[in-house]
Amino acid sequence: xxxxxxxxxxxxxxxxxxxxxxxxxxxxxxxxxxxxxxxxxxxxxxxxxxxxxxxxxxxxxxxxxxxxxxxxxxxxxxxxxxxxxxxxxxxxxxxxxxxxxxxxxxxxxxxxxxxxxxxxxxxxxxxxxxxxxxxxxxxxxxxxxxxxxxxxxxxxxxxxxxxxxxxxxxxxxxxxxxxxxxxxxxxxxxxxxxxxxxxxxxxxxxxxxxxxxxxxxxxxxxxxxxxxxxxxxxxxxxxxxxxxxxxxxxxxxxxxxxxxxxxxxxxxxxxxxxxxxxxxxxxxxxxxxxxxxxxxxxxxxxxxxxxxxxxxxxxxxxxxxxxxxxxxxxxxxxxxxxxxxxxxxxxxxxxxxxxxxxxxxxxxxxxxxxxxxxxxxxxxxxxxxxxxxxxxxxxxxxxxxxxxxxxxxxxxxxxxxxxxxxxxxxxxxxxxxxxxxxxxxxxxxxxxxxxxxxxxxxxxxxxxxxxxxxxxxxxxxxxxxxxxxxxxxxxxxxxxxxxxxxxxxxxxxxxxxxxxxxxxxxxxxxxxxxxxxxxxxxxxxxxxxxxxxxxxxxxxxxxxxxxxxxxxxxxxxxxxxxxxxxxxxxxxxxxxxxxxxxxxxxxxxxxxxxxxxxxxxxxxxxxxxxxxxxxxxxxxxxxxxxxxxxxxxxxxxxxxxxxxxxxxxxxxxxxxxxxxxxxxxxxxxx
Numbered sequence: 311x312x313x314x315x316x317x318x319x320x321x322x323x324x325x326x327x328x329x330x331x332x333x334x335x336x337x338x339x340x341x342x343x344x345x346x347x348x349x350x351x352x353x354x355x356x357x358x359x360x361x362x363x364x365x366x367x368x369x370x371x372x373x374x375x376x377x378x379x380x381x382x383x384x385x386x387x388x389x390x391x392x393x394x395x396x397x398x399x400x401x402x403x404x405x406x407x408x409x410x411x412x413x414x415x416x417x418x419x420x421x422x423x424x425x426x427x428x429x430x431x432x433x434x435x436x437x438x439x440x441x442x443x444x445x446x447x448x449x450x451x452x453x454x455x456x457x458x459x460x461x462x463x464x465x466x467x468x469x470x471x472x473x474x475x476x477x478x479x480x481x482x483x484x485x486x487x488x489x490x491x492x493x494x495x496x497x498x499x500x501x502x503x504x505x506x507x508x509x510x511x512x513x514x515x516x517x518x519x520x521x522x523x524x525x526x527x528x529x530x531x532x533x534x535x536x537x538x539x540x541x542x543x544x545x546x547x548x549x550x551x552x553x554x555x556x557x558x559x560x561x562x563x564x565x566x567x568x569x570x571x572x573x574x575x576x577x578x579x580x581x582x583x584x585x586x587x588x589x590x591x592x593x594x595x596x597x598x599x600x601x602x603x604x605x606x607x608x609x610x611x612x613x614x615x616x617x618x619x620x621x622x623x624x625x626x627x628x629x630x631x632x633x634x635x636x637x638x639x640x641x642x643x644x645x646x647x648x649x650x651x652x653x654x655x656x657x658x659x660x661x662x663x664x665x666x667x668x669x670x671x672x673x674x675x676x677x678x679x680x681x682x683x684x685x686x687x688x689x690x691x692x693x694x695x696x697x698x699x700x701x702x703x704x705x706x707x708x709x710x711x712x713x714x715x716x717x718x719x720x721x722x723x724x725x726x727x728x729x730x731x732x733x734x735x736x737x738x739x740x741x742x743x744x745x746x747x748x749x750x751x752x753x754x755x756x757x758x759x760x761x762x763x764x765x766x767x768x769x770x771x772x773x774x775x776x777x778x779x780x781x782x783x784x785x786x787x788x789x790x791x792x793x794x795x796x797x798x799x800x801x802x803x804x805x806x807x808x809x810x811x812x813x814x815x816x817x818x819x820x821x822x823x824x825x826x827x828x829x830x831x832x833x834x835x836x837x838x839x840x841x842x843x844x845x846x847x848x849x850x851x852x853x854x855x856x857x858x859x860x861x862x863x864x865x866x867x868x869x870x871x872x873x874x875x876x877x878x879x880x881x882x883x884x885x886x887x888x889x890x891x892x893x894x895x896x897x898x899x900x901x902x903x904x905x906x907x908x909x910x911x912x913x914x915x916x917x918x919x920x921x922x923x924x925x926x927x928x929x930x931x932x933x934x935x936x937x938x939x940x941x942x943x944x945x946x947x948x949x950x951x952x953x954x955x956x957x958x959x960x961x962x963x964x965x966x967x968x969x970x971x972x973x974x975x976x977x978x979x980x981x982x983x984x985x986x987x988x989x990x991x992x993x994x995x996x
Contacts, residue, residue: 715833
């Protein structure tokens with residue numbers, strides 16, 4: 311534990327202007343980012359008597375080993391830089407909201423020649439107009455189905471669109487009037503874009519004007535005795551009204567606003583957001599966070615605003631943002647929001663009327679979300695803790711194995727031999743830490759030898775990283791031969807060690823950024839019995855690693871094998887520990903076989919042109935397109951091959967040699983009739 315006075319800057323060194331500061335630990339990892347209107351005053355608060363600090367702040371300053379700052383011109387710049395650094399460095403002592411789901415949006419791809427309406431999730435793309443988020447994707451599809459009657463905008467994928475344009479026949483929606491069929495030229499690009507703009511205007515809340523216009527056209531058609539047209543317009547109006555009824559009116563003045571509420575206790579906080587557009591609730595979302603820093607409600611609100619609008623621009627930032635408490639510097643936050651939107655944004659606390667009543671509803675949702683999160687987490691934590699304790703007791707471990715790595719070997723009759731490594735932390739899968747290996751040390755089928763190679767390669771990387779960073783004491787010299795490094799598909803960085811000063815902290819690169827691969831496990835699980843366990847243990851012994859437990863789980867009787875034990879450990883069938891080991895083993899098997907199948911499929915798809923050095927995918931496609939098939943290309947002369955754009959004589963000669971030396975492909979068989987399908991110049995015959 312560091313003494314804050316050992317790295318405290320002198321008072322005269324700290325400027326009294328706005329800025330952003332970073333605390334780093336002894337390994338130069340960024341552990342906290344903050345901003346201040348006056349850097350000198352703010353940093354002085356961290357270097358007072360430790361007994362006077364909040365426990366979370368005290369933990370942070372004693373973990374840190376240095377502090378640095380960057381001066382900016384205004385508070386708005388400080389807010390922007392703080393957000394950027396939090397996203398970049400992911401500091402462990404900053405509040406980080408975890409979105410409780412991946413929300414679907416209704417998206418209109420205005421960046422395409424013919425805009426498309428579709429459901430989208432994930433990161434937002436430039437040139438796409440988004441509406442939502444919605445609680446469920448089916449709610450979007452119901453709304454779109456009603457609106458396509460009035461706004462027949464394209465909804466098909468690029469492949470379907472191109473196929474329809476090629477054949478000259480629209481899809482089913484084009485025939486039933488729910489698509490204007492721009493693929494076959496029924497409307498011009500300008501007319502289709504106008505439909506898409508009208509669709510966006512209606513979804514943005516400008517509904518009354520459009521419905522009144524349709525009603526006026528309906529009455530005019532009836533007066534002119536165009537009753538069929540009047541009936542269609544009447545049905546259009548009803549469809550739009552039904553679409554509007556799906557979101558209740560909550561604010562009568564057609565307000566565009568986001569309402570943010572916070573529910574918190576000493577350890578955690580939940581944030582709920584209602585998106586109101588045109589006076590109607592268009593979407594709802596929520597986050598939960600651990601309060602790892604000393605932060606009050608106003609601080610939580612500021613972090614939520616950064617999370618919500620940090621990547622948004624234009625109309626995605628509403629004219630009005632209603633919050634339960636104002637941030638510490640509300641004017642700076644308002645200016646930042648206005649910069650994101652491009653016009654003035656009102657940030658305030660609702661005091662009376664409908665907006666205050668709606669804020670109370672959002673607050674109740676936040677309280678319920680926090681209660682539900684705590685209930686789920688308590689249940690999950692209890693079960694996972696019991697499972698880890700049972701594993702530790704059965705294997706004779708000193709502590710529960712908070713990080714478990716499992717390895718599996720997969721192949722098809724000795725071909726395409728691969729291995730997988732999956733990671734479970736605190737009983738939960740960490741898919742971002744999964745790794746795949748290709749077995750390159752030998753040819754053929756030998757699961758035991760493969761397991762020895764994979765374990766050796768994985769932990770050799772760990773020792774190299776450990777020696778490079780110098781974060782922990784050096785390990786004793788290896789007691790056996792160290793295998794030569796092999797090229798594999800894992801990341802070049804291995805990991806830190808289980809004796810790290812704080813195993814809960816995310817390890818970092820030298821510049822403070824998070825590393826993709828962290829530290830070694832407390833337990834290595836191999837898919838197999840005694841031979842595989844012995845191979846894994848031997849690989850660790852050769853590297854001088856003696857502080858990582860090893861076990862194997864055999865599929866036949868679900869027995870747990872330990873090194874140097876003649877008899878397996880048998881866990882009860884109802885054991886939570888056995889269930890967790892089975893989940894880890896099954897996940898490793900799934901990950902390995904998926905990789906092995908992908909490699910096999912890639913090998914099967916390879917053709918004689920793949921053997922031509924320097925012939926890329928583009929020129930391969932050009933050759934096939936020019937001649938029509940590999941068979942016709944094989945019959946072509948070198949001069950004919952040279953006629954293909956981009957193919958020189960040397961390449962043409964290489965192509966001819968490769969095709970001439972390629973083994974003839976096995977004949978294709980019609981599985982229905984058993985007949986051999988032979989290819990000729992005109993196609994295929996049987």
